[in-house]
Amino acid sequence: MDKNPNSEAIDEISESIPGTIDGISEPCFSFGVISDIQYADLEDGYNFLRTKMRYYRYSLRHLQGAIEEWNEESNHLFFVLQLGDIIDGFNAQYKASEESLKNVLKEFKKLRAPVHHTWGNHEFYNFSRHYLRNSKLNTKFLGDQIAHCPETIPSENYYAYHFVPFPKFRFILLDAYDLSVLGIDQSSPKYQDCMKMLKEKNPNKELNSPQGLSEPQFVQYNGGFSQDQLNWFNAVLTFSDTNQEKVVVVDFFGKSKKDIWNAYINRILWLKGTIRNFPSSSFGR
Template sequence: MDKTPTWRPGSLTGNSELFFSFGVIADIQYADLEDGYNFWGSRRRYYRHSLNLLQSAIDEWNKEDSQLEFVLQLGDIIDGFNAQHKTSESALRRVMNKFKKLRIPIHHTWGNHELYNFTRDYLTQSELNSKSLEDQIFLGSAANGQDSPGATAEEHYYAYHFSPVPKFRFILLDAYDLSILGRDKSTQKYQDSLKLLKEKNPNENLNSPTGLAEPQFVEFNGGFSKAQLDWFNEVLTFSDTNQEKVVVVSHIPVHPGSTESVCLAWNYKDALSVIHSHQCVVCFLAGHLHDGGYYLDSHGVHHLTLEGIVETPPESHAFGTIHVYDDKLVLKGRGRIPDKVMYYTG
């Protein structure tokens, strides 16, 4: 492991008040397989060792003080190779058994690798559905993660929000609401998503961005339905009204400055438009791009993309703890993830 000096939240804070802290980890992509490489064959992936890194992250979080409230797991918890080897359920069970050692709640987002392994219906019934931790505030007809009163379970989006302390809210978005991954081919969303993808990507291999004017339109990405964006807007309106600060969470980044163009959400501009129409959003957390990234946009929103566990060598690490103050977020990273201070600009 990388050696890092002992660090306490107060060392970067001045006179700021610490409200709470939470853990972040992304792209574990565990599989009981020898090391391999990414889609382009350019980056080594440590499938089996990712479980050891998760265990050590959990050990560290359990040692931290009582201010640690929860952990955000940013998606791709097991690798898609598990589906080929018919080990999806056993791999997920091994990872979740590690997470059960945490003494705090875990909020899960879904990435493309969850959907390589499982249907959305399966995920909804699984331990990766952490929506039971949602705040139960009334936000009107869009509040149930359902596109219309007649929508089936397969048509739902997986999104929710929660407030760990007064004046702070977290919103988890479903970046594969529009996607051909994990949905039954008979559903309207699958048909609409396939039509959109093929309109934007004429390549025979839909995972290839070759020649695309909009490289994000590949199969391993996805997007947000209008219904989900309407719900998102409604939650942000509530937060504006109640003078809350909001952290948005998604597997896929939504700002080109925080990721490579091939790792953006399909309709990232629509998501940004909603975010920028409100004053409350201070940070957007994502995974997906295993190299990580960061960008402070023109509206003062910090876009932080976490480095992925699966491409982290055994001697390093890739997880963090974010300390929430009255005037900033302070990321204490481990291994490949650098420390960062993110001031609220509004």
């Protein structure tokens, strides 16, 4: 092989390396991802559908192991994404929600990087939206403010924000339970509207059952996005598009958009050319 291959050959080699962007393998930044910790001080048990075993106490050891690994990373870890279901819904039955959350957050304090939290259905099994908004699980203060673009400032009506860990990279955290019957006052108009929507799509007595549904995402443990949040999301994507930023979209459902009540979020993702799927947690420049 030629000791000095030309630039085209270098590009071809670089493009074949997994986890690279634009054909260059040097990472710009690294971050961690963890989801579904679902901690509870309980014996092992099955999930709601009785299809998977859950190791409630042992999950804390997995978190401890992840934090130890992240703290020992040779490359500086910029942040960690905690993708929801931080404690299990069974905690509510045993009035142990706050204590379990305290135990998990105690472990996260050992991490030498900021944590961005998203909210899943198990957060709402344990806490109201009002409680979460005033808890350590609200990391909206870590968000980026674009002063000259007020339409990119999220409303307090939903839990969503965006941040820039490195120039030309923007992460957008979405509230996948903005439309939901979980975690909100049952006397509120929003609850009534969401329950009406859910029952129109799901006639089952057990609203967590998708049995016989043509749109199986319409179950009680799922949720969706309000038009207000989608308009904000579109504004942030437009800003990133204009400024040639790479964008990573983060929410509780991740790639499984079939679980979202209003699937038209896919149309926004399809229309915006800045959205890309990245194969690893290291970003190249």
